[in-house]
Amino acid sequence: MREQMNRSCRRLALLAILLLLPVLAYPRILMTPYLQAVTKTSVYVLAECDSKEAVRVEYGTTGDYGHSTTAGSIAQTGASPSTYVHKVLLSGLKPNTLYCYRAEQGGSTSAGASFRTAVEPGTSFRFAWLADVRGGTGIHDMIAARISDANPAVSLYGGDLCSSSSYRSFKDEFFRPRELELASHVPFFNATGNHERWSTNTKAFTQAPVSSSGKQEYYSFDYGDVHALVVNNEITSTMGSPQYRFAERDLKESTNKWNIVISHKPAYCEGGHGNDVEMEAMSENLFEKYHVDIVLSGHSHFFQHSLVNKIHHFVIGTAGAPIYTPENGPNVLKYAADYCYAIGDVTPTTLHLVVYNDHGKVLDTLDLEKK
Structure with a gap:
């Protein structure tokens, strides 16, 4: 009886591991994305992730976004195991305009945030x-x-x-x-x-x-x-x-x-x-x-x-x-x-x-x- 119970426990443990594997292997955004190199018509969204799988950034002038891109580059950090900073370029933007954005990788999605593009000369x-x-x-x-x-x-x-x-x-x-x-x-x-x-x-x-x-x-x-x-x-x-x-x-x-x-x-x-x-x-x-x-x-x-x-x-x-x-x-x-x-x-x-x-x-x- 005890051996049968042990076998059942081992099967349940194995099943739990198998169910968790897809979750553990799923690409993840590891940190809140942040902003760099803003200009009048562009900005970079930087997202640290645990894989090189493409990061898609949705963006637009409303919370419905309406645009998305994966354009940019990837830089590997010095972490072990490795992590990767995806530098996604949003271009073709309008000056001094408020944009909403969020980043997605696999099933991982960041909270929505916003930024304003750089102003034109003559604007405070x-x-x-x-x-x-x-x-x-x-x-x-x-x-x-x-x-x-x-x-x-x-x-x-x-x-x-x-x-x-x-x-x-x-x-x-x-x-x-x-x-x-x-x-x-x-x-x-x-x-x-x-x-x-x-x-x-x-x-x-x-x-x-x-x-x-x-x-x-x-x-x-x-x-x-x-x-x-x-x-x-x-x-x-x-x-x-x-x-x-x-x-x-x-x-x-x-x-x-x-x-x-x-x-x-x-x-x-x-x-x-x-x-x-x-x-x-x-x-x-x-x-x-x-x-x-x-x-x-x-x-x-x-x-x-x-x-x-x-x-x-x-x-x-x-x-x-x-x-x-x-x-x-x-x-x-x-x-x-x-x-x-x-x-x-x-x-x-x-x-x-x-x-x-x-x-x-x-x-x-x-x-x-x-x-």
Whole structure:
């Protein structure tokens, strides 16, 4: 009798395994899809999955969607077992238009979300800035929530999104629920930091827009009246290097009202890690020559605002990383040892930037005007 019962239990266990196998083998979306490289007419939806099976993104101006595509590319992460980031390109969109979207792979479907395409020149918009998240997950959660409440159209990130280039560091420290809620609605552009580095996982989890650099690691983009140059401090930018030559050509050709440079390491910084010599040389030789208005950086974990030869250099350098002690200096206008982020409002004639700490206290305000 006991042996018959054992045989019955084994048959039931085998049947349960056989019933579960199709579910376990089914392709799955592993993380909330998020947005990258937005332009007036396109955006990338990035979806991490456990297989290379095509991801289809449905999209449209209503919750009924009406369009779908699988166009794009796939990048393998450093995870074990392997995971794959599907970078699906939505193109042929209308400027400054709200779109709904969701991603599907096999029987797995993401929750619906929405985004707005980039605005035309002459149209006002809001942007956000954060940098140096690393292991400060509670602070990151708070700042991501405050940025979300500010309702920006686009975000600029200054690198060190996590403590290392490892897959688990990205997943545990950066891709947290509040960040994913933000990034699923607000596309972000990232300037690579020295902690995530230009690594396998950084390449997998980010997507740059097409630019004249022809590269993903450093690039530029236009958003409304802003032209933004994104510098990668993990790749040489010494005079004559490919990145330096690209930066010079790019800034020389810019016709936008406002020119902004974003980088992880600052050209000018009192205290912390100090000046980055390659950024300082680019500022003296290129940024000043081609009338850059603002340089946004992180790396040193505090807030600092310096004015050097008519360029406003900001270190807004901790959305979670341990706070350093800033120092005063001849070019320093304001500084604070505090967690921080920024919100910017751009119009055809004004640029208004407010730096906040993690509790919403104003640390600094900048107002620029151009006719």
